[in-house]
Amino acid sequence: MKSHWYILFFIPFISSAQNWSENIAPLFYQKCTQCHHTGGIAPTSYLDYQDAVADAASIRVKVQQGKMPPWPPDTTYSRFAHERTLTQQQVDDIVAWVQNGTPEGDTLLAPIPPSYQGVAEIQNPDLVLQIPPFAVNSTGGDVYRCFALPTGLSAQRFISQLEALPGDLSVVHHVLVFSDTSALPLQLDAQDPAPGYSNFGGTGSNSSQLIGVWAPGGGAYTLPNAMGIKLPAGATVVLQVHYPGGITNVTDTTQVRFKFSTTPFTREVFISSPLNHFQLDNGPLAIAPNATPTFYAHYTLPLNVTALGVAPHMHLLGKTITSYAVTPTYDTIPIIHLPNWDFHWQGLYSFPRLLKFPTGTTLYAAASYDNTLNNPNNPNDPPRWTYLGERTTDEMMLVYFVYTYYLQGDENIVQDSSFFAGFESLNHEVVRTVQLYDVFPNPVQERFTVNFFIPEKSDVSMSIIDMEGRKVLDLLDDTFFNAGFHAVEADMGEQPKGLYFVVLSVDGIVRQKKIIHA
Ligand code: HEC
Incomplete structure (x- = not known):
């Protein structure tokens, strides 16, 4: 019994020993710097120790108030995949670090700052549509600009992944992606001499269908395996881009990337x-x-x-x-x-x-x-x-x-496995397709875990490839697994920092997920 009291007494000391190199930088690189980097949407960069320290008082207030990171849904009401939130422990750690005078710790232990410029999560896209270079001038207030982009598709396709990639991260606040089979968006675009046309609430066309939403800090929108959003033949994609007020002459070239479903049968x-x-x-x-x-x-x-x-x-x-x-x-x-x-x-x-x-x-x-x-x-x-x-x-x-x-078993399809501490509560029998779940933690410093599901016993291969598609690590090489959920623990070892993919292949079915090695 007595030892439990020691544990209680020691917790405050542990959290008061927070330092930048070992505790705060890893946390900020995971939760803040996707917006807080030079050229990002947020006004301050937290990539460097000095910059973070300069903003420490404000950081403490914003995290204590729950205002940062921005996450509008009430997490006491319902929970979502990939929540951009801090745990109470993480808030306490940041507060303790500020209260203790923002110690830097041993700089040799600090992770390498992540890089953000122009890194698309969807490699080898099936379709890329880009807006013509648009000069953003919003000194008169927020600008909501729609761009009509013909897809030129001769047959309908099903979108399995969609990613909006801002041309300039510092000026793009949201992107709504619509598809439309009428001629109206193209006409509206043609009537305005500059690229695109102004419209606030939607695209100005009743036949526009929402197919995606991008907000700062968001990556690709990925649908579960064998599911897809229809993009009709001949469709026009309309991007509504929100540029905040106060921008003078910054050129934006936002693009949207698509990956289409390749499964023989796709659920719409x-x-x-x-x-x-x-x-x-x-x-x-x-x-x-x-x-x-x-x-x-x-x-x-x-x-x-x-x-x-x-x-x-x-x-x-x-x-x-x-x-x-x-x-x-x-x-x-x-x-x-x-x-x-x-x-x-x-x-x-x-x-x-x-x-x-x-x-x-x-x-x-x-x-x-x-x-x-x-x-x-x-x-x-x-x-x-x-x-x-x-x-x-x-x-x-x-x-x-x-x-x-609905099909039987759908309620067991997981969109964010890091959300579930363990898989005990999942009913293993009813998921029927091969699933590769998000790596966690991600960004990865050293060790990480990959979970996958196979509906039947099979030989499984898993490897890590770099951005050039070169295999850098073999995790599993035709290793036999029984049907069900499995976890693989791995280590990035001496690999250079950067973007990688984990690739799972089971009986000719290949799935991949992004890994950021930070
Ligand atoms: C999804 C993007 C995003 C993420 C993630 C994010 N921020 Fe911000 N942050 C912003 C934007 C945009 C602003 C400026 C406008 C505003 O206040 O809403 C801002 C403003 C701030 C400010 C006030 C700026 C100032 O001048 O002092 C602080 C402090 C801050 N963020 C801290 C953090 C911390 C700490 C984290 C991580 C724990 C974080 N933010 C994560 C987007 C983000």
Whole structure:
């Protein structure tokens, strides 16, 4: 019994010994520097000790308040894959480090700072569409620019991976990706002499379908194996890019990269908004000056649905938005709660594991708005009547779902394995395709773990390749495994820092995942 007391006493000492080289730099390189580097979207770089120290007081406040890293969903309501959050222990470590005068520690133990410029996660894309060089001038305020990019596809394809790659990370705040089979976006683009055309709420075309959302710090959007979002033959891809105010003459060349499904049969994944401003329980969406109304919507599913993710959307008067589902047996499934809606941090949030909504499940949403001057984002001073529309001064209420029809076992498909401490709770029998899960931790310093699943006993090969496709490490060479989940522990050893891929191959099926060796 006595030894337990020692452990309790020692914990505060351990956390007060935090230093930059061994504790804080590894944490910042994982949680902060994807935005906080020179040329990134954040105003300060935390790649170097000196720069981080110069901002220490502010860092302490922002992490204690939970404002940084930015992660809009309420994690006490529901959890998502790849959450950009700190644990309480990590917050305490940062605070202790600042309180103790930001010690540097032994610089020989510090990891090498990661590099971010132009590193695409999707190598060998099947289609790349890039906007014409666009001179961003936003001294008059935020710019929302749509670019219509013909795909030239002669046959329909299914997108298995999609990645928006900003031309200049310091000026691109979000990218919404749509596909459209009408001629309207191209016409709108042609009418404006500069590249693209201005539109705030969407693309200006009713037939546009959302197919992806990129926010700073986000990498490729990857669908589970054998699932894909349809890109019709002849489709035009429309990128809506948000450039924050205050930029003078910076040229942007944002591109979007696609990988198409190659499996013989691909399950179509849909993105649509069954909860929307056209079907409100207490519509229409009309907001009086100085009012703070809440609008409600619901929708009952006519069939079994597998949900992959969710993306709420409102404009500048939006304050909070919540969505949940109630099954026919009255189980409530919390989906998302955004307690402080911020138009500038839109996201498409993936569930750590796919969710099953059985037939007869009702989806609900409640969205509240603030049309008073207490709302610092109110575009009207004095406040004015605000209605449904696409302009900055209009409003919207949409909850997009990423979904497909349900097949048995879908609820066991994991989108972020690092989220689950162990695999004890997974029902092994029902996942039926080969799965390679995200490496963790990632970025990797030395040791890391790779989890995979095989539906049948097989010989498995696994290797690490570099960006040129050269094999640098063999982890498994035709090694026999029984059906089920398996974990491989490995070590990057003496390999140079940089971007790598882990490649799994099982009976001719090949899967790969990115590794950042930092
Ligand atoms: C997804 C991008 C992103 C990530 C990740 C991120 N930040 Fe930020 N951070 C920003 C942006 C953008 C701003 C400036 C605008 C704002 O405050 O929202 C900012 C502002 C800040 C500020 C205030 C800037 C100042 O002048 O002092 C601090 C402090 C800060 N971040 C700390 C952190 C820390 C610490 C982490 C990691 C634990 C982190 N941030 C992770 C995007 C990010």
